[in-house]
Amino acid sequence: MPSINGDNRPDGDSIPPSPSFKGNLDRFIYDSPPKKSLFVQQTQSSGAARTLKRKFSNGDEVEVDAVVSQESTRITRSVSRASTGLLPPSPQEKSRSEPSSPSRRTSGRQTPSTSTTTVTAARRAPFASTPNLRSPVSPVCNLRDTIPHNLVLLFIGVNPGIMTGQTGHVYAHPSNLYWKLLHSSGITDYRHPPSDTYRLPELYSVGNTNIVARPTKDASQLSRKEMDDGVPVLERKVREKRPEAVCLVGKSIWEAVWRVRRGRAIKKEEFRYGWQDEGERMGKTKGWKGARVFVATTTSGLAAGMTMGEKQAVWDELGEWVKRRRDEREKEGIPKVTVVEDVDGAD
Secondary structure: OOOOOOOOOOOOOOOOOOOOHHHHHHHHOOOOOOOOOOEEEEEEEEOOEEEEEEEOOOOOEEEEEEEEOOOOEEEEOOOOHHHHOOOOOOHHHHHHHOOOOHHHOOOOOOOOOOOOOOOOOOOOOOOOOOOOOOOOOOOOOOOOOEOOOOOOEEEEEOOOOHHHHHHOOOOOOOOOOHHHHHHHOOOOOOOOOHHHHHHHHHHHOEEEEEOOOOOOOOHHHOOHHHHHHHHHHHHHHHHHHOOOEEEEEOHHHHHHHHHHHHOOOOOHHHOOOEEOOHHHOEOOEOOEOOEEEEEEOOOOOOOOOOOHHHHHHHHHHHHHHHHHHHHHHHHHOOOOOOOOOOOOOOO
8 A cells, every 4th residue: 555655665664864975974973882881671570569680790690679660760779799899709699699490489579679788898896705793893882781789680681782782772673572571571660762771770670781792783693702701791790789680681691601600511401491590690709699590581583482472471470570579678678779880891
């Protein structure tokens, strides 16, 4: 069928250009060299997500996830370690560069990538060495002993915790059960805050000290030698201030006293909570028979060996004795403690 142009050529055929200046003009046409920049070749498209293949000038190919919208195209890419020239390719990158087997190919839409891999040439520095938990270097300790003369009861703890050392108040950590058990056993009229540490002697005739003065996060960071070295210090404090009884707040304190006195560890069948034998009194000296010894459960919130009911039963026994002795002393006309004295823990 003849075209609308009136000639015999079919529609759409191109007309070869007429030569100009007998073809000599072609010698002056500038042909730019091929650019070395990267180019993107689309290999797969599915909906709004595409997988593109990016070719580098050195021949490397990297698959790229792209998010395509009607307004613009956003490409987030991961650069190969080998293509940067900084590091040899990792085993993962080598496996990605190899053709995937049919069994490993997945069908369906690919999830667009939104992260960029950063190439780091330097290796990570090794971890710092673990600090020595038994280091003699200690945190600050503002806690003072409260041991005036002739107390009804002197509490002996293991050592101050970090918060106790900082605040200067005994058993200051909120998880510690000391102040709760002190009230529930009847030793105090209500649950005092740790800031009332230095009021306990004049209000209830009870005081506080520790077998080790060094603060730690927990008692497991103390050495056996530290515990054993604290026993003669306790004996001297009790001998000088002469409380009627001492309460060891925790099994480990009594174990240290037993080791120092007998030169061996206490056997399982030899240990018991509560009042100890009369021969176990502390601070004995000429003219004074010493203070009775009561072993109570630890009040640490980290200890989970006993139920709260079992702990309460031990502390109730102690509380009944303290209340009875305070009443008896009042009837006997023994004056209450009104002055709190500091005791240096050094030998």
